[in-house]
Amino acid sequence: MSDAQNARYAIGIDLGTTHSALSYVDLQASDGEKTLDGVLAIPQLTAPGTVEALPLLPSFLYLPHPDELAPGELALPWSEDGEATIAGEMARSRGATTPIRLVSSAKSWLSHPSVDRRAAILPHDAPEEVTRVSPLEASTRYLAHLAQAWNAAYPDAPFEQQQVTVTIPASFDPGARELTAEAARHAGFVPTLLEEPQAALYSWIQGSGGAWRKQVKAGDIVLVVDVGGGTSDFSLIAILERDGKLEPHRVAVGDHILLGGDNMDLALAHLVARKLQAGGTQLDSWQMRALTYGCRSAKEHLLADAEATTWPIVVPSRGSKLIGGSIRTELTRDEVTAFITDGFFPRVEASARPAVRTRAGLTQVGLPYAQDAAITRHLAAFLARQAGAAAELEGFGGRDGHSFLHPSAVLFNGGVFKSAILSQRVMDTINDWLYMEGAEPARMLAGADLDLAVARGAAYYSYARRGGGVRIRGGTARSYYVGVESSMPAIPGLAPPIEALCVAPFGMEEGSELELPGQEFGLVVGEPVTFRFFGSTTRRQDRIGEVLELWGPDDLQELNEIQATLPAEGRVSGDVVQVKLHALASESGTLELAAVARDGQRWKIEFDVRGAAGVQ
Numbered sequence: 001m002s003d004a005q006n007a008r009y010a011i012g013i014d015l016g017t018t019h020s021a022l023s024y025v026d027l028q029a030s031d032g033e034k035t036l037d038g039v040l041a042i043p044q045l046t047a048p049g050t051v052e053a054l055p056l057l058p059s060f061l062y063l064p065h066p067d068e069l070a071p072g073e074l075a076l077p078w079s080e081d082g083e084a085t086i087a088g089e090m091a092r093s094r095g096a097t098t099p100i101r102l103v104s105s106a107k108s109w110l111s112h113p114s115v116d117r118r119a120a121i122l123p124h125d126a127p128e129e130v131t132r133v134s135p136l137e138a139s140t141r142y143l144a145h146l147a148q149a150w151n152a153a154y155p156d157a158p159f160e161q162q163q164v165t166v167t168i169p170a171s172f173d174p175g176a177r178e179l180t181a182e183a184a185r186h187a188g189f190v191p192t193l194l195e196e197p198q199a200a201l202y203s204w205i206q207g208s209g210g211a212w213r214k215q216v217k218a219g220d221i222v223l224v225v226d227v228g229g230g231t232s233d234f235s236l237i238a239i240l241e242r243d244g245k246l247e248p249h250r251v252a253v254g255d256h257i258l259l260g261g262d263n264m265d266l267a268l269a270h271l272v273a274r275k276l277q278a279g280g281t282q283l284d285s286w287q288m289r290a291l292t293y294g295c296r297s298a299k300e301h302l303l304a305d306a307e308a309t310t311w312p313i314v315v316p317s318r319g320s321k322l323i324g325g326s327i328r329t330e331l332t333r334d335e336v337t338a339f340i341t342d343g344f345f346p347r348v349e350a351s352a353r354p355a356v357r358t359r360a361g362l363t364q365v366g367l368p369y370a371q372d373a374a375i376t377r378h379l380a381a382f383l384a385r386q387a388g389a390a391a392e393l394e395g396f397g398g399r400d401g402h403s404f405l406h407p408s409a410v411l412f413n414g415g416v417f418k419s420a421i422l423s424q425r426v427m428d429t430i431n432d433w434l435y436m437e438g439a440e441p442a443r444m445l446a447g448a449d450l451d452l453a454v455a456r457g458a459a460y461y462s463y464a465r466r467g468g469g470v471r472i473r474g475g476t477a478r479s480y481y482v483g484v485e486s487s488m489p490a491i492p493g494l495a496p497p498i499e500a501l502c503v504a505p506f507g508m509e510e511g512s513e514l515e516l517p518g519q520e521f522g523l524v525v526g527e528p529v530t531f532r533f534f535g536s537t538t539r540r541q542d543r544i545g546e547v548l549e550l551w552g553p554d555d556l557q558e559l560n561e562i563q564a565t566l567p568a569e570g571r572v573s574g575d576v577v578q579v580k581l582h583a584l585a586s587e588s589g590t591l592e593l594a595a596v597a598r599d600g601q602r603w604k605i606e607f608d609v610r611g612a613a614g615v616q
Helices: 090-096 106-109 135-153 174-186 196-207 259-276 286-306 333-344 373-384 422-434 453-464
Strands: 009-015 017-026 037-039 044-047 052-053 161-169 192-195 221-227 231-242 244-253 310-315 327-332 409-413 479-485 498-505 512-515 523-524 529-531 533-536 562-564 576-585 592-595 601-608
Touching: 009 135, 009 196, 009 453, 017 453, 037 453, 044 090, 044 135, 052 090, 052 533, 090 286, 106 174, 135 174, 161 174, 161 453, 174 192, 192 196, 192 453, 196 221, 196 231, 196 244, 196 409, 196 453, 221 373, 231 373, 244 422, 259 286, 259 327, 259 333, 259 576, 286 310, 286 327, 286 333, 327 373, 333 422, 373 422, 409 422, 498 576, 498 592, 523 592
Parallel strands: 009 161, 161 192, 221 409
Antiparallel strands: 009 017, 017 037, 044 052, 221 231, 231 244, 310 327, 479 498, 479 533, 512 576, 523 576, 529 562, 576 592, 592 601
16 A cells, blocks of 8 residues: 555655656655655656656657667666656657557546546547557556656665655546545555645645745635646635644635647647748648647757747658758747737736637547636636635635635746746736735745656655655645436426535545535446536535525536446345445545435445446
8 A cells, every 4th residue: 555654655646747756755854844855857768779867758659660769779767678658758758759559648538527537538530450558557557657767876765665645636527536546556555545736736845945934825816827738727825823823724726728739839830820821831630639739849959948939840752742851940039929928818907808719610639628728718707616714714704895816926837938928927917906906916936846846746645645754735626416307207308407405515524525415315336327526616604414506607517427336235136225325535635425324224326437336
């Protein structure tokens, strides 16, 4: 077990959309807020037959043709024969020229509710002759690579015996959380899950060496803006004072927004394609995919290096139509910063909301990206929804009348913010909103580690769980509800109405199990049934067992529907069993709903898709 009491190390893994990383804290050499920590250099293929240890593992898999590479060219320190798939830097670089064999954004696909995430669907646009893998398998491969890298470096401290935390977006629903935990189990260990914005704040606290208490004070609201490769995540953390000590409390998280670095890469690719088209060069879909990966490298280098002014872009040729072979062009730093700043971080008013366009009736199967690319509009909507998020906390009253929740400090996370231009644009926009409501400007928290903060913070959290360091309080980030069908006579053309039963209140503490008080329900066993689940980031007042007859679109959001057949276990198929419902927020960060019969029989109803319910 990863939380074994004899663990030597607390390990944190950032399972990212574009990069993954592993950090650790030496439990025996750390005391209080003073930690001995480090980042694991991860051995990976960078070219055929070449292995290098790098601080980041690019989250890409390459699926080579059986005859593509010579024997021994895939060898790793822990495997002379290599693997059937290639993970890391070589996967990314080789996939840029052969994108039909490249698996990317597996983390985003893992949270996609409309596909079978255990099915071999990636690369989703690959031809039939290319072997595919599932989002679950891809995630498992990254985690297994990290575990093997650790064991190669620390053979006397086996990975599966350490205390391991894996990070997830704060906006992951219970199904995506459980699938992440399942990927870790397939990789050979049992993880604890931690929200990425919390991990970023943990890293900032750890890196301050205790000085964080001088940068924030009781009554502060810290806004964490995390823009990664595939998602934009927002969280709000209130700073309370308890018994003379500052104590962070996570009070709100945003929705799952598939909007991040991947969108920026694609947007830059279309910018370059238009430049080429103006010169008489037309790219096909295959070349556009290769161009997108080239633009990713250009964006990362031009945003991170203030000295870099241009970056070359090479698009492979297909056949003899294009004289001279590959197409060569370039992106400038000014082009990248202006295009991304104005397109993804426009200065908008606090009343701005993401645009919603009418969708086509037919669409290609793909990730459900956000329709509006303006991250600042999504941020404005989030802060407006959470205007009362801290109202019930001690010392946070008297803030009524605001049109949005006023943050007093901002912490940035994600490689996008390596460009000071982008973080400053967000700060300027937020402070414009605050100024218009007569509030003091927010301040930017300094010292964030944009590449490794999430991994470092996850390791520090694993350490803090054992009693060292600072803990962020908060519990579940949403209230959760199950749909209950009303009992009523049949009426032509009218389906029985659905009520929403609160089964897990906002802030439910990890490791707790709650029973719905004094209520019994009928559970259909032995035949196919459907369970509907809902979540809310705004209804903090609802208590377990509370029933909602009516709600608005901003109150509840429907989650994945579950279709399952619960085993009859000695009963007749179709029987309706009287049960009480229990909600369990596990220590690992997942949420379960259990139905318990009067005779003690128990069914676990997982927050997952496609027949995942079963007996516990």
